[in-house]
Amino acid sequence: MDFSHKLLFDERLYDAQVLQKAAYRSINVLTVDITSDGKQFVCALSSNIGMDEQSFLSAVQEFKKDALDYQLRHRLAVETQPIKNLILGLAFSKTGLISE
Amino acid sequence: MSKFQKLEFYAQQRPYELLPFKFDRLNDNEYVITNMAGEFHVIPVPMLESIISKTLPLTSELIPTLRSKQFIRFTNEQAPLQLLALKIRTRLSRLAEFTNLHIFVVTLRCDHSCPYCQVSRQSESKGEFDMTTEMADKSLDFVFMSPNPAIKIEFQGGEPLLNFEMVRYVVLKAKKRNVKEGRDLQFVIATTLSLLNDDVLDFCKQHNIVLSSSLDGPMDLHNANRPRPGRDSHQRFEEGLKKARAALGYDQVSALMTTTDKSLPRARDIIDEYLRLGFDGIFLRTLSPYGFAIKTKKFMSYDTERWLEFYKEGLEYIIDLNKSGIRFVEQYSSLVLTKMLTSEDPGFVDLMNPAGAGIAAIVFNYDGSVYASDESRMLAEMGDQTFRLGNILEHSYEEIILSDQLLDALENSFTLSAPMCSDCAFEPYCGAEPVYHHAIYKDVVARKPESSFCKRNMAIFKHLIELMESDEQIKRIFMGWANRC
Numbered sequence: 001m002d003f004s005h006k007l008l009f010d011e012r013l014y015d016a017q018v019l020q021k022a023a024y025r026s027i028n029v030l031t032v033d034i035t036s037d038g039k040q041f042v043c044a045l046s047s048n049i050g051m052d053e054q055s056f057l058s059a060v061q062e063f064k065k066d067a068l069d070y071q072l073r074h075r076l077a078v079e080t081q082p083i084k085n086l087i088l089g090l091a092f093s094k095t096g097l098i099s100e
Numbered sequence: 101m102s103k104f105q106k107l108e109f110y111a112q113q114r115p116y117e118l119l120p121f122k123f124d125r126l127n128d129n130e131y132v133i134t135n136m137a138g139e140f141h142v143i144p145v146p147m148l149e150s151i152i153s154k155t156l157p158l159t160s161e162l163i164p165t166l167r168s169k170q171f172i173r174f175t176n177e178q179a180p181l182q183l184l185a186l187k188i189r190t191r192l193s194r195l196a197e198f199t200n201l202h203i204f205v206v207t208l209r210c211d212h213s214c215p216y217c218q219v220s221r222q223s224e225s226k227g228e229f230d231m232t233t234e235m236a237d238k239s240l241d242f243v244f245m246s247p248n249p250a251i252k253i254e255f256q257g258g259e260p261l262l263n264f265e266m267v268r269y270v271v272l273k274a275k276k277r278n279v280k281e282g283r284d285l286q287f288v289i290a291t292t293l294s295l296l297n298d299d300v301l302d303f304c305k306q307h308n309i310v311l312s313s314s315l316d317g318p319m320d321l322h323n324a325n326r327p328r329p330g331r332d333s334h335q336r337f338e339e340g341l342k343k344a345r346a347a348l349g350y351d352q353v354s355a356l357m358t359t360t361d362k363s364l365p366r367a368r369d370i371i372d373e374y375l376r377l378g379f380d381g382i383f384l385r386t387l388s389p390y391g392f393a394i395k396t397k398k399f400m401s402y403d404t405e406r407w408l409e410f411y412k413e414g415l416e417y418i419i420d421l422n423k424s425g426i427r428f429v430e431q432y433s434s435l436v437l438t439k440m441l442t443s444e445d446p447g448f449v450d451l452m453n454p455a456g457a458g459i460a461a462i463v464f465n466y467d468g469s470v471y472a473s474d475e476s477r478m479l480a481e482m483g484d485q486t487f488r489l490g491n492i493l494e495h496s497y498e499e500i501i502l503s504d505q506l507l508d509a510l511e512n513s514f515t516l517s518a519p520m521c522s523d524c525a526f527e528p529y530c531g532a533e534p535v536y537h538h539a540i541y542k543d544v545v546a547r548k549p550e551s552s553f554c555k556r557n558m559a560i561f562k563h564l565i566e567l568m569e570s571d572e573q574i575k576r577i578f579m580g581w582a583n584r585c
Binding site: 079 | 149174189549
C-alpha cells in the first residue's frame with residue numbers, strides 16, 4: 001500500500017534548495033514533489049514501494065525537522081561563506097606544492 | 101590605586117561573530133556541532149538557534165567553549181582564523197606526501213578456501229597467478245617515483261608465502277635501491293601464518309619485516325570461516341604466531357578479523373580469543389562486498405543493523421575490559437577517535453577525503469595490472485575493471501597516476517561537494533569510498549541515505565560521541581586510544 005502526505009512551507013521562510021536537500025535526505029523512505037503556488041511551496045510526499053505506514057509517518061516527521069535544520073544551515077552558510085573562504089585561503093597558501 | 105582594571109573592563113560589549121560550522125542531530129535532545137577542523141561539541145537542541153541568531157548571552161557558560169573550539173569569535177579576533185587554518189593544514193598534510201602504501205600481489209594462489217574470500221584466490225598449483233620479476237622491477241620503479249619519505253611495501257595474495265621467492269626478490273631489490281633513496285622503508289607480509297617456516301622467519305628477522313595475519317575468533321569459528329585441507333587453520337595460526345613472536349618480537353605480528361554471520365552472536369568469544377593470544381586490540385570489521393563474498397552470497401548474510409549490534413556489543417565489552425584495567429583497543433573506533441579528538445588524520449584509506457585510492461595506497465597485481473586500491477583489484481577479479489589504472493609493463497607513472505579512472509573517481513566522490521555529505525557534521529570523520537559505492541550502487545557517490553557505508557559510519561560516529569558524553573571515564577579511555585604512541 002502506498003502512503004502520501006502534503007506539506008506547505010511559506011516561501012518567505014524557506015528556500016527551495018532547503019526543501020530539496022531535506023527531500024534528498026528522505027530518499028530511502030519517500031519521494032517528494034515540490035511545486036510553488038507563488039506564496040507557498042507545496043511538498044507532496046509519497047512512500048517508497050513496500051514501505052510500511054509507521055516508517056512513512058516517521059519519515060514525514062523527519063522531513064519536517066530536516067527542513068528546519070537545512071534552513072538554519074543555509075542561514076549559517078550564507079553568513080560564514082566569506083570567512084570560510086578566508087580560512088581556506090590561509091590554510092592552502094604557502095603549501096609549497098606549486099613552484100613560484 | 102590599583103594597577104589593574106576591574107574584570108568588567110574586559111567584558112565583551114559587542115556581539116560575537118559566527119565561524120563556519122556544521123551540525124547534525126545526535127538524538128532527540130541534542131545536536132553535535134563540528135568546526136572546520138572536525139572538533140566537536142554537543143549542545144541541547146534549543147541552544148543551536150540561539151547561537152546562530154547570536155542571541156546567546158555573552159555571560160553564557162557556553163561562550164568560552166564555543167570560542168576555544170572556534171565556533172565563534174569576537175570581532176576582529178585573528179587567532180581563531182589562524183588556528184583553524186593550521187588545524188586544517190595539519191589534517192590534510194598527508195595529501196602533499198602522496199602514496200605511502202604499495203601493495204604487491206605476488207600471487208593469487210592460496211592454501212585456504214574461505215567462502216568470503218574477497219580476492220577470489222586460486223588453487224596452490226596454478227603458477228600463472230604469480231607475479232614475474234619483470235613486473236616486480238617495474239613496480240619498484242613506480243614505488244620510488246612516489247614523493248613520500250615513508251614507503252610501506254605490503255605483500256598480499258592469495259597467500260604470499262606460496263611465492264616467497266618473489267617476496268625475497270622485491271625486499272632485496274627495494275633495500276638496494278633505498279641505499280641511494282634514503283626513504284623510511286617498511287615491509288609487511290599479509291599471511292595466514294599457515295606456511296610459515298624457519299627460512300621465512302630468518303629472512304623476516306634480517307629485514308625487519310612485519311607480519312599481518314588473520315584471526316576470526318576461537319578455533320571452531322576460525323576453522324569454519326577459513327577452511328583449508330586438514331581443517332587446521334587455527335592450529336597453524338597459533339603455532340605460527342608463537343614462532344613468529346619468538347623470532348621477530350612480540351609486537352611484530354598483528355591480526356585482523358572478518359565478521360561472518362557465524363561471528364555475530366559471538367562478539368565476546370572473539371575478543372576473548374584475541375586476549376588469550378596476547379593481542380592488545382581488535383579491528384571489528386564488516387565483510388567487504390567483493391570477490392567470493394559476493395559469489396557465495398556471504399556478503400548478504402547479515403545487514404548493517406545486525407553488524408552494528410555486534411560492533412556495539414563488542415565495544416561495550418572492550419570498554420568494560422579497559423575500566424577493569426586491561427588495556428585493549430577497538431581499532432576502527434580508535435581511527436575514528438583520532439579524527440575526532442586530534443588534528444591528525446590516521447590515513448586509513450576507507451575514511452579519507454579525497455579518497456585514499458591511488459594517492460594513499462596503490463596495488464600492483466600479479467598480472468601487471470595497477471589498481472587504485474586493494475578493493476579495486478578485488479572488484480577486478482569479479483570482472484569489473486573500473487578502477488584498473490593501467491599496466492605496469494606498458495604505462496608510465498604519470499599515465500597511471502593521472503589516468504581518468506583515478507582522477508574522475510577522486511574528484512567525483514569528494515565529500516565536501518557530495519549531496520548530503522557536504523552539509524554533514526560528521527563529514528570530517530568520514531571518507532569518500534568511491535570503490536565501495538561503485539561496487540554496491542554502480543555510482544562512486546551513490547545516494548547517501550541508501551548507502552550502508554553512510555548508515556554504518558554515521559551510527560558509529562554518533563555512538564562514540566554519545567559514549568563520551570555519557571561517561572567521563574569512557575572519554576578518558578577514548579582519549580588514550582586517540583593518542584597512542
